[in-house]
Amino acid sequence: MSLTRRHFHQSGLALAAAAISPSLLAQARDAAAFPNRPIKLMIPFAPGGGTDIVGRAVGEKLSQALGQSVVVENRAGANGTIGANLVARSPADGHTLCMFTASHSVNVSLQGAKLPYNLLRDFAPIIHFASQPYILVVKPSLPVKTVKEFLALSKTKPGGLNYGSSGVGGLIHLASELLANTTGTKFTHVPYKGGAEAMADVVSGNVDFMITSYNQAKPFIDGGQLRLLAVTTRERSAAMPKTPTLQEEGVAGYDVVSWYGFAAPAGTPEPIMTRLNTTLNQALKAKDMSDKLVADGAYPIGGSGANFAAFMAAEVKKWDKLISDTGIQVGG
Numbered sequence: 001m002s003l004t005r006r007h008f009h010q011s012g013l014a015l016a017a018a019a020i021s022p023s024l025l026a027q028a029r030d031a032a033a034f035p036n037r038p039i040k041l042m043i044p045f046a047p048g049g050g051t052d053i054v055g056r057a058v059g060e061k062l063s064q065a066l067g068q069s070v071v072v073e074n075r076a077g078a079n080g081t082i083g084a085n086l087v088a089r090s091p092a093d094g095h096t097l098c099m100f101t102a103s104h105s106v107n108v109s110l111q112g113a114k115l116p117y118n119l120l121r122d123f124a125p126i127i128h129f130a131s132q133p134y135i136l137v138v139k140p141s142l143p144v145k146t147v148k149e150f151l152a153l154s155k156t157k158p159g160g161l162n163y164g165s166s167g168v169g170g171l172i173h174l175a176s177e178l179l180a181n182t183t184g185t186k187f188t189h190v191p192y193k194g195g196a197e198a199m200a201d202v203v204s205g206n207v208d209f210m211i212t213s214y215n216q217a218k219p220f221i222d223g224g225q226l227r228l229l230a231v232t233t234r235e236r237s238a239a240m241p242k243t244p245t246l247q248e249e250g251v252a253g254y255d256v257v258s259w260y261g262f263a264a265p266a267g268t269p270e271p272i273m274t275r276l277n278t279t280l281n282q283a284l285k286a287k288d289m290s291d292k293l294v295a296d297g298a299y300p301i302g303g304s305g306a307n308f309a310a311f312m313a314a315e316v317k318k319w320d321k322l323i324s325d326t327g328i329q330v331g332g
Contacts, residue, residue: 007052012182014047014085018216020279020285023148032271034093034094034095034151035066035067035068035094035095036068037068037095038068038069038070038071038095039062039066039068039069039070039071039073039094039095039096039097039131040070040071040073040095040096040097041055041058041059041062041070041073041097041098041099041321042073042075042083042084042086042087042096042097042098043055043056043072043073043074043075043083043099044074044075044076044077044080044081044082044083044084044098044099045074045076045080045083045101046074046076047074050128050132050213050215050296050297051099051101051297052074052198053292053295053296053298054129054130054260054292054298055072055099055260055305056072056102056295057288057292058099058129058262058283058289059071059072059115061171061279061280061282061283061286061289062276062279062280062283062315065279065282065283066275066279068232078107078111079106079107079110079111079169079170080100080101080103080104080107081104081107081111081115081116083098084100084104084117084119084123085116085117087123087264087265088116088117088122088123088265088266089265090265090314092124092264092265092267092268092269093267093268093269093272094264094268094269094272094273094276096265097105097262097263097264097276098123098127098263098264099260099261099262100123100260100261100262100263100312101258101259101260101261102171102257102258102259102315103170103171104119104312105120105312105315105316105318105319106169106170106171106174106323108120108316108319108320109316109319109320109323109324110169110319110323110328110329110330111330112145113255115232119312119316120309120313120316121266122263122265122266123263123264123265124263124264124266124268124273124305124330125261125262125263125268125305125306125308125309125312126261126262126263126264126273126276126277126280126305126308127261127262127276127277127280127281127301127302127303127305127308128259128261128301128302128303128307128308128311129259129260129261129262129280129300129301129302129322130259130260130261130284130293130295130298130300130301131233131258131282131298131299131301132213132214132257132258132259132260132297132298132299133213133214133231133233133237133239133257133258133297134171134172134175134211134212134213134214134231134232134233134256134257135211135212135213135214135229135230135231135232135240135243136150136179136209136210136211136216136228136229136230136231136232136246136322137202137209137210137211137212137217137220137221137226137227137228137229138150138202138208138209138224138227138229139202139203139205139208139209139226139227140224140226140227140228141205142161142208142209142227144227144229145227146229146249147229147230147246147249147250148249148250149243150209150229151183151185154185154186154187155185155186159187159188160180160185160186160187160188161188161208162187162188162189162190162207162208162209163176163187163188163189163190163207163208163209163210163211164190164191164192164197164198164199164201164202164209164210165189165190165191165195165198165210166192166193166195166198167191167192167193167194167326168189168191168192168329168330169328169330170194170212171214171256171258172210172330173189173191173300174199174319174322174323174328175211175232175256176189176210176211176252177189177322177326177328178254178256179211179246179251179254181322181325181326182252182254183251187192187278190207190305195212195213195216196216196318198210198212199212199216199217199220202226203220203225204225210218211232211256213258213295213297214237214239214240214297215295215296216297217330218297223324224246228240228243229243229249230243230245230246230248230249230297231242231243231244231245232245232246232254232255232256232257233245233255233256233257234247234255236248237296237299238299239294249271258298259301259311259315260298261308261311262276262280263308264276264292273305277304277305279304281302281303284300284301284302294297313321
């Protein structure tokens with residue numbers, strides 16, 4: 001290479017290096033050092049439930065893989081909003097993460113302008129970790145054995161059959177109203193302070209039906225105190241392969257899942273996001289993690305952060321349409 005050409009080549013490299021902004025260089029340094037202190041994993045719900053159990057198991061896997069302690073913080077309130085808002089306002093360095101559920105996609109429309117963050121803008125999705133099918137169960141004294149019989153009976157009653165839920169605005173409430181909206185059927189909502197109370201009244205026969213999680217209803221199904229009619233997901237569940245989906249029973253397009261995912265504050269450097277995504281995808285393959293999910297009635301999903309972002313956007317759109325069509329309001 002001639003002196004002139006060498007000088008030109010070296011000058012070009014120098015200009016290219018100068019074009020890299022100091023902030024990008026700082027991000028690269030931070031990513032190389034990540035994690036350099038304990039990681040906080042926010043679970044924006046009370047301890048002890050299925051979300052908490054799965055979240056803590058994920059925290060253990062992250063700690064083992066990344067060589068740093070993971071501190072789990074439960075910050076319940078406002079259907080998961082309070083904890084998520086704290087994470088949205090945390091430094092975007094990968095050291096503060098949040099566990100998200102289907103409730104967060106519902107909150108976008110239910111809380112509207114009161115929601116203190118933008119779900120699709122203020123977070124960097126890491127992974128859609130797992131999903132959990134819901135099921136439609138009825139009290140055994142109800143004279144129906146199929147979804148078609150169930151819907152036909154409801155249409156003969158003023159106000160339709162009644163159903164229990166864990167409260168106004170929860171996923172069980174919305175899943176039930178989506179079924180009514182999709183089939184042109186009326187149901188009467190009976191909200192409770194929690195899912196266990198609602199389930200108890202279906203079992204006792206005071207309430208006609210409920211859409212709920214399989215693991216919560218299974219003991220009563222096995223004991224003959226509830227009759228299982230259908231699964232709410234698009235495909236049949238491996239946990240109950242003989243149970244048809246609502247779509248198979250003629251409820252076109254119906255697909256409701258409870259789900260778990262993880263995200264960081266928006267702006268978290270891509271190398272850190274990639275490492276977290278890889279680590280969590282590996283965690284899904286571990287047998288002890290699989291056992292935790294099965295015990296919760298869930299199944300692994302995995303994949304890229306981009307796939308999780310698209311999934312959340314679709315969930316927000318689905319629930320926004322229902323809430324707009326029905327006028328459901330928290331406290332209303």
